[in-house]
Amino acid sequence: MVANGSQNQIKFYSEEDVPLEMHKVRIVQKLNLPPIEKRLEAIIEAGNNTFLLNNRDVFLDMLTDSGVNAMSDRQQAAMMMADDSYAGSETFTRLEKTLNGIFGKEFFLPTHQGRACENIISVTMVEEGSVVPMNYHFTTTKAHIVANGGKVEEVYIDEALNIESSHPFKGNMDLEKLKNLIKEHGSENIPFVRIEAGTNLIGGQPVSLSNMREVRELCNQENIKIVFDASLLADNLYFIKTREEKCRDMSIAEITQEIADLMDIIYFSARKLGNARGGGICTSDRDIFLKMRELLPLYEGFSTYGGMSVREMEAIAVGLEETMDENMVNQGPQFIKFMAEELKKNDVPVVTPPGGLGCHIDAMQFVDHIPQTEYPAGALVAAVYLISGVRGMERGTMSEQRDEDGNETLSNMELLRLALPRRVFTLSQVKYAADRISWLYKNRKLIGGLEFTEEPEVLRFFFGKLKTTSNWQQKLVGKFREDFGDSL
Ligand code: F0G
Secondary structure, eight states: OOOSSOGGGOOOTTOOOOOOOSSOOOOOOOOOOOOHHHHHHHHHHTTTOGGGSOGGGOSEEOSOOTTTSOOOHHHHHHHTTOOOOSSSOHHHHHHHHHHHHHHOOSEEEEESSHHHHHHHHHHHHOOTTOEEEESSOOHHHHHHHHHTTOEEEEOBOGGGGOSBOOOTTTTOBOHHHHHHHHHHHOGGGOOEEEEETTBGGGTSBOOOHHHHHHHHHHHHHHTOEEEEEOTTHHHHHHHHHHHOGGGTTSOHHHHHHHHHHTOSEEEEETTTTTSSSOEEEEESOHHHHHHHHHHHHHHTOSTTTTTOOHHHHHHHHHHHHHHTOHHHHTHHHHHHHHHHHHHHHTTOOBOBSOOSSEEEEEHHHHTTTSOGGGOHHHHHHHHHHHHHOEEOEEESGGGSOOOTTSOOOOOSOOEEEEEOOTTTSOHHHHHHHHHHHHHHHHTGGGOOOEEEEEOOSSSHHHHOEEEESSSHHHHHHHHHHHHHTTOO
């Protein structure tokens, strides 16, 4: 029998593995690629921090997939029918109903974005001395837990930090480590265990359904709640469907429902999940819901909009429904795999297996001559922008915070993340990025380090400014002109 409608069934005569799009593009946006000399000015002006670049100086914006995934015609149409009222809007009811249908949780609290959920959850559940185990931290998650007096403990599997691996679920939790941690701190000091889908900071690596089940069993025995960060759930669903034998015949919606049943609280950034801009928390725990709801008017807005525009809420509702489609969730991971393979052909060290969110390059190997105290991933991100106009994001020591004594916290991994917002870039654009980065790899010894000139104390990677430790960028421009002539 032929199952209907999955892109995975489409084979090429050439047997080439091409990520074929199951959508067409009907609205386009013009791009600009400034010459390298202009890019040099722009990156110096931005203090070598790609967060501080103006998008007009960027060719392919691979900074993030947050709030910049392409929306569908149905999402845009839904935005036209939003019900704008401060309290009790129809739009809220529609979104609540959609979420209830997908996750099966009784209550929904809307927020303006993912970190707002983290604020509300942390203020409600974390206190001085709390310990929060998780598969891996995310920057804003950790900041909120720490701000409320808690501490983050990561219980990732050993394979998680292995750059080149064939482990299908590097985002899994290590059950033994979790057990020991509970023994050490006592379950009364653990307000919740947090599981992050599509583990962001280790390269968008997924968690398996069976691992989530095991964590649930342990937490049941210990009477500990589980908070699930579903921001990167879409990619994770694709990996469960394609890599977890038992889930092969399940639909995306069925897998989602099984995951949700294991969780006490689910929160998400709708800048990622749902392809719009917003966020929310779902739970069936009435007590926690009521406590969290008290905070909503303080930080977000009334409980039927939570800081979001009703148009975005309509778009999220449709975006969430559309995410329950295999042809939708496969686009990101398949493009990412294509990009990783293009880079690997030229020996560029990438995180494997390729995960979700984006393609991750290992700066520790790429620029192994730059010490971690000179921010190898940060230097590589600046260099990639300079030679290609492609804007990536540093995910390494620059994204960490100094300890109380002012010492650097050296990151476990030094990654350059090239996010692939879903359905935004074409394959030729992905090829261009991979081609330029492969050239850079051949010329990697020209790249040098960075040092801070302005360094904020909290989340310094957002606004911090840096300068190069030598004139390596000017040399790189020279080599580019030598090899590419007057090419942009
Ligand atoms: N959790 C995860 C796993 C995330 O990736 C993010 C955001 C958040 C929470 C916070 O959500 O931005 O809506 O407040 N990640 C973005 C990124 C910023 O670029 O990876 P938010």
